[in-house]
Amino acid sequence: MSTRWYPIYQKGGPQLRVFLPNFWMKLIKPPHEQPPNIVQFACSMEMTKYDIKNYLEKIYNVDVVHVRTRIGLGKTKRDPGLGYVVKADDTKYAYVTLPKDQEFKFPDLFPKVSTVEEDYEKTIKQTKDGFKDYLDKNKERPGMPGWFTV
């Protein structure tokens, strides 16, 4: 269960064990509405459905009922200057079903969107504070030119 190299498994050989799995998974906000107990992930390309199930159960202790995966095609676009085609990497998506009674809602990670005025006030405050620091630093040395200390 990892992208690393392992000796080949043959019948009767010892079970291959993974001590340091290097797969990644990221929970993404589903672009299309899903039932409340379905969670969407993007994951390493090498992961199988069994890997995903084991990963979530063993590392995150999440109950998994069912896993579906698909590979999303990376978008292609033409280079604006020379016109050759550039393709983004493909991504593997996993749709994980939780038990019927559990549900997961993607949280609102950016609850407060700062307005233009707030940003402006913040910048003004930063500038004022910086100037005050500068004045404080040069209080002890009157007559020193402004460029002397950075």
Add this chain to the structure above:
Amino acid sequence: MSSNKILNLCKLLNNVSLRKNEPIVSCIFSRNISTTTRKFDLMEFFDDQKNWGANDVKVGRAWKKDEMRLKSNVDLHKLWYVLLKERNMLLTMEQEANEQVQLFPSPERLDKVEESMENLEAVIRERNKAYHELETGETGERPGKHVTSRLGLRYYYKMSEHVVPKHMNTKWQQKYQFYKYDRDVEAFLLKYNEKLYLTKKRKQRRDFNHVIGLLKRFPGMDMEALKQQYPDVDIEKAKHSRKCRGHFEP
């Protein structure tokens, strides 16, 4: 959380056996034992709630190799999963920030985690090698060898085990074709090597001329630093060059 801490302290005190005659060594600079509660949830894919929408998140540095060499295998194994979860969390947060066109605070966290993971793997590999060398006299690493490809270029071939023997394995034979004499390849190599040679020579000449220019403009330069930056250039020769002299009669 606090009850957990008290429990840990009690455990620690239980382990310390005190005899009556021995004076108790009091430690002035002691740190509280900090423990975090283990949580298993899908919310582990997200950062602390107080960091949502923050401008920057203050974090420490990455784990160094020397620090990890002091740790036991069990500790390193646990640390790996901590790092793995942290990386997943950061990837999730980064993805969502990109989706919403928002700032992803302190993106250097990802680099730090990656660096820690690399260091951890390096330490584990060291231990693995030492163990294998002690037990079997071999490193236990994946075997490999330098081979020449079909185009006559050398590369490192990582060997792996196969179910089918080499002489019967047509798929492997198609995929890995090594060099055997070919007139076209010889012709290609001749030209390719010529190109490499010319590139090298041009670089040498360019550096030499550049050093001459430097010596001319800055005669009192630090020669050690110059030698370090251009190790291939013969500086004595460059000094005696005609181009290095100023426009005056000596």
